[in-house]
Amino acid sequence: MSTLTITVAKDFSPSPAGRYKADGKFPGQVFREKLLLPAIQTHDQVIVDMDGTEKCGSSFLEEAFGGLVRSGISESTLKQKIVISSQRDSDKFRIWQYIQEASQHQN
Amino acid sequence: MADASAFQLHLWTPAAMTLAGWAVINWQNNRRETRKEGRSTADNAKKLAKDAASIGIGYWQQRPDNLSWQVKAALEELEVELSRFPGFAQGSLLMNQFVKFDDAITGDDFESAQPRMLTLSDPLIKKIIYRRNMLLAEIEREFKSVFL
Numbered sequence: 699m700s701t702l703t704i705t706v707a708k709d710f711s712p713s714p715a716g717r718y719k720a721d722g723k724f725p726g727q728v729f730r731e732k733l734l735l736p737a738i739q740t741h742d743q744v745i746v747d748m749d750g751t752e753k754c755g756s757s758f759l760e761e762a763f764g765g766l767v768r769s770g771i772s773e774s775t776l777k778q779k780i781v782i783s784s785q786r787d788s789d790k791f792r793i794w795q796y797i798q799e800a801s802q803h804q805n
Numbered sequence: 806m807a808d809a810s811a812f813q814l815h816l817w818t819p820a821a822m823t824l825a826g827w828a829v830i831n832w833q834n835n836r837r838e839t840r841k842e843g844r845s846t847a848d849n850a851k852k853l854a855k856d857a858a859s860i861g862i863g864y865w866q867q868r869p870d871n872l873s874w875q876v877k878a879a880l881e882e883l884e885v886e887l888s889r890f891p892g893f894a895q896g897s898l899l900m901n902q903f904v905k906f907d908d909a910i911t912g913d914d915f916e917s918a919q920p921r922m923l924t925l926s927d928p929l930i931k932k933i934i935y936r937r938n939m940l941l942a943e944i945e946r947e948f949k950s951v952f953l
Contacts, residue, residue, distance in 0.1 A: 715873065716916040725916075753877040753884075755911035787894040788884055792904050 701743040704733055707750030714754050717761040726761030734762060735769060738779055746793075748784035759789075760796045767800035843952030846889045850944050853883040854906070858937040861910035862930055865923045873916050880907055890947050902936075902943040909936040 706714065710733060711724035718727045737744045748754075766776060776797055782790045857879040864872045884903065887893050893900050909932045914921065923930055 713874075716918065717914065718917075721916060721918045752874070753881045755873070755877065755915045756908045757912055757915040757917070760912065786881075786884065787888055788900065788904055788907065791896055791900055792907070795904065 699742040700740075701745065702737045702741040703745040703747055704737060705747045705750070707748075709733060712750055713752045714758050714762075716755075717757040726758040726763075726765065729758075729762045730765045730769070734766060735771075738766070738771060738776075742779065743781060744779055745781045745783055748782065748786065748789045753786065754789070756792065756796075759792055760800075763793045764796035764800035767797060767804060773797055773801035840952045843948055846886065847944050847948035847952075850883065850886040850890075851941050853879070853886055854937055854940050854944070857883050857906075857910070858933055861933055862925075864910075864915075865921075865927075865930060865933075866925070867922070876910060876915075880910065887944075891951055897947070899943050899947045902940045906933075906936040906940045909933045 704710070706712075706729075710729055714724045714726070714729060716722045716725035718725055734744070734746070763776075767773060782793050784790060857876070860872070860879045861876050864876050887899060887903055890897070890899055893903075909929070913929060
């Protein structure tokens, strides 16, 4: 089983912000397109390590992770593949909520 | 023989009752201290929730570029306080209400390059206030459930 760890603070930005490319240098759309989606497509498991990042706005997280469902990845696939690692209790909770909500909107 | 047993019981009874009394008082004191700490946590969390709502609403009304970090910092501080409630990390109702509050403030086009300036009557502002009140109610409910 191939595993990739994405350390958001080092591999992307310690201050991710905004939703779309037009919103700045490190928005959710860019994180999803440049890092998350390629990782999910090429690895069996992707660990997303949020430690060291500033608290992310819901706009960033929803676009990054909810956007995966809108990109065509099913919630069940994401449950198999993604592991969220964070000292912030709410990060995991929020991310899975956005994935679930995006999935419900698709159906 | 019966006399000897009765005599021993007579000897030990005051000591046993003293110990029992001490245990009860100790338990009551511990419970009182735990309740006081819980009250303090709940009160502090409610204050931080109100502060976060106020900063969040200020962000959506004025949108100065450097205020988004203050919004996030306020929410982070609130989360630290809420994590003192047992069960928060495991996804309690309190976590649920906190996330909805967080979403109300930092969802939508938070940190957008093309910000909207909102008035107090905007549905998004009303949503922030509604979610703040739901969180305050849940903090109080959680305090009563855990510490009383």
